[in-house]
Amino acid sequence: MTSYRVADLMTRKVVYLSAQTNLDEAARAMADADIGDIVVTDGQNLYGMVTDRDIVVRAVAEHKDPAKTTLGSIATREIVMIEQSSTGAEAARLMRERAVRRVLVCDVDRQLVGIISLGDLAQQLDPSSALSEISEASSNS
Secondary structure (H helix, E strand, O other), X not given: OOOOEHHHHOEOXXXXXXXXXXXXXXXXXXXXXXXXXXXXXXXXXXXXXXEHHHHHHHOHHHOOOOOOOEHHHHOEOXXXXXXXXXXXXXXXXXXXXXXXXXXXXXXXXXXXXXXXXXXXXXXXXXXXXXXXXXXXXXXXX
């Protein structure tokens, strides 16, 4: 995995939605794009990130109405980024240190170019692992 660069492992499909977007619309966008995360924006600025798990844990489990609850109200505001030329091992170490499953990927100018997930790393590190198989199945559906 150390010889693989983040650029080789990441997902380039990034969906951006405004912090004012309601969760039901965001969930539909995730389903349509077959992804589990949304990059949340505030105008031209990055605001945070919301995952499918965030919607479940921070909204549905709290009985919040998805048609009235906004992405901004549940977004993780701390943005964790890694440069696309970093190694897979560096991405794994960053995920472990920050206790996250996904990291935004930027270029040298700090422009967002993709997302790398724990599943992306698992597919490369151990293609026969359960996480890899799950990640592969969801990327093929």
